[in-house]
Amino acid sequence: MTTVLVVDDDPLIVRALRITLNAHGYGVLTASDGASALRAADEHPDVVVLDLGLPDADGVDVIAGLRRATTAPIIVLSARTDSAEKVRALDAGADDYVTKPFGVDEFLARLRAAVRRSAHRRVPAEEPLVRTASFTVDLTAKKIHRDGTEVRLTPTEWGLLEALVRAGGEALSPQRLLAEVWGPNHTSATHYLRVYLVQLRRKLEPDPAHPRHLVTEPGRGYRFQP
Known part of the structure; x- marks a missing residue:
């Protein structure tokens, strides 16, 4: 069964989508904010349907966080019609953008198309x-x-560690790492990073006081170096 993660803080929309998707044979996970959406990504949904107007984070930032956590296609459902918003969402990693209000038949067709494209690109x-x-x-x-x-x-x-390794040598800012690992509502908790990096270096580095692989880039963040 194809599972859809619905991310929206409007309970009426969530309920309507759940009924529609269940009626067409889809399993449904739900999240009402960015933090819970990133946690729900651990359950490996096949598709994410995301509203940009979330209470705890900018929807575009949530897209970026989801994209680092999952390869599932992301379909934005939003009342925002401005073309700049669409460009931001698509550049952040969304696969499709549907404006509210939307027709159910069109939405389901876009969902099926996203699932097909995802199946073709899986390796x-x-x-x-x-x-x-x-x-x-x-x-x-x-x-x-x-x-x-x-x-x-x-x-x-x-x-x-996974976030740093998957960045392929790119330096990741503390805010980006915090959003990805702890959620978008923890981006100011830089002490978390310091504590866990010390622990990782003790476990992995030959000389934790002079790390070779989990490197601090002054003014930029942290980088993985093979």
């Missing part, structure tokens, strides 16, 4: 291992090995 092969001089990261199995021994990470430590 069955596993992601390659990421190797450093000190440890190996298996993004598919979510495992770390150092000197032939598996390193146990907490879910938060893994989330932080």
Whole structure:
């Protein structure tokens, strides 16, 4: 069964979409704000339907966070008709943009098209291992090995490491990492990053006081270096 994550803070719209989607054979997950949407992405929905007007975060920022967490297509449902808003949403990673009010038949057709496109671009092969001089990261199995021994990470430590590894050498700002790992309502809690980076470096770096792989970029953020 195809599962749709509906992200909207209007309970009437959520209820209407749930009834419509269930009637057409879809499973439905719901979230009423950006933080819960990012948590719900861990349940691997096949499609995300997202309103931009969320109470705790800018919808475009939520799109960017979802895109880092899932490859599922994102369809925006929004009353915002300004073309600049559409461009921002699509550039952030949305796959489609439907303005409210919308016709149910058109919405379902766009949903089916998004599912088809997603199925075509899925690659069955596993992601390659990421190797450093000190440890190996298996993004598919979510495992770390150092000197032939598996390193146990907490879910938060893994989330932080995965975000840095997937950035491919790009320096990520503290705000971006906080939004991705802890949610968009924690972007000022920079002490979280310092605590967890210290823990990661102790577990993974040969010399935690002089990190080679989890590098601080002054004025920019943090970067993973193989």
